[in-house]
Amino acid sequence: MKEILQKIIEIFLPPRCIKCGAILAQDGLCAECYNELNFISAPYCHKCGHPFEAQNTGKKMLCATCSKKKKTPFRYNRSALCYDEASKNLILALKFMDKTENAKVLAKWLNIAGKDIWKEGVDILVPIPLHYTRLVKRKYNQSALLAKELSKLCHVPVDYTSVIKHKATKPQVAFSGKERVQNVKGVFSVKHQDKIKGKRVVLIDDVMTTGSTLKECALAIKAAGAKSVDTLTVARVI
Ligand SMILES: [Zn+2]
Numbered sequence: 001m002k003e004i005l006q007k008i009i010e011i012f013l014p015p016r017c018i019k020c021g022a023i024l025a026q027d028g029l030c031a032e033c034y035n036e037l038n039f040i041s042a043p044y045c046h047k048c049g050h051p052f053e054a055q056n057t058g059k060k061m062l063c064a065t066c067s068k069k070k071k072t073p074f075r076y077n078r079s080a081l082c083y084d085e086a087s088k089n090l091i092l093a094l095k096f097m098d099k100t101e102n103a104k105v106l107a108k109w110l111n112i113a114g115k116d117i118w119k120e121g122v123d124i125l126v127p128i129p130l131h132y133t134r135l136v137k138r139k140y141n142q143s144a145l146l147a148k149e150l151s152k153l154c155h156v157p158v159d160y161t162s163v164i165k166h167k168a169t170k171p172q173v174a175f176s177g178k179e180r181v182q183n184v185k186g187v188f189s190v191k192h193q194d195k196i197k198g199k200r201v202v203l204i205d206d207v208m209t210t211g212s213t214l215k216e217c218a219l220a221i222k223a224a225g226a227k228s229v230d231t232l233t234v235a236r237v238i
């Protein structure tokens with residue numbers, strides 16, 4: 001019955017490009033919109049995922065910052081796309097315009113971008129939490145939607161409740177550099193430490209800009225005894 005219903009829906013509501021609305025054979029983007037996107041591909045820094053402009057030799061390489069072995073709470077950082085006009089529109093639509101169906105397509109790309117992380121082994125996905133006042137206003141957490149769809153593909157469970165944002169902050173876009181670090185300082189905490197302790201956690205978010213939000217959240221998770229923290233975002237600012 002469910003399948004018949006699905007078929008009927010498909011006839012009347014064919015899949016459309018999530019960006020321009022063109023009718024497609026399957027969910028996703030039309031060729032034109034797809035070609036506008038800049039996917040991050042090898043070579044990139046094996047640790048922080050920053051793309052290199054060199055030729056891909058297939059070897060694991062580190063960027064200048066990661067070679068210095070500076071202390072970081074992360075194991076790996078990976079993103080599917082460079083943050084630019086094309087990816088920004090897809091993400092903003094998911095975040096603010098109730099285009100929740102975009103999460104399915106974006107999760108497919110997250111799953112591909114996370115291949116090094118899956119290979120290394122993980123236990124749980126944790127979406128970057130929103131403060132409850134923001135959640136009430138926006139009605140959903142875009143990172144939680146991404147984690148939910150990604151979980152269906154990578155078969156890693158999502159923990160929605162152990163990590164919370166206990167303090168409301170102003171949006172990070174209003175700040176730059178050091179102000180961003182200050183704005184999110186100490187705003188995340190772990191509510192159920194037993195569920196985080198000893199776990200290999202993957203933080204899920206839409207965009208990594210300076211990384212200060214992800215870093216602050218990772219520090220709270222590490223302090224709760226997590227074994228490792230990776231980050232997986234749809235896009236990142238290069
Ligand atoms: Zn399109």
Ligand SMILES: [Zn+2]
Pocket residue numbers: 045046047048049050062063064065066067
């Ligand atoms: Zn690096």
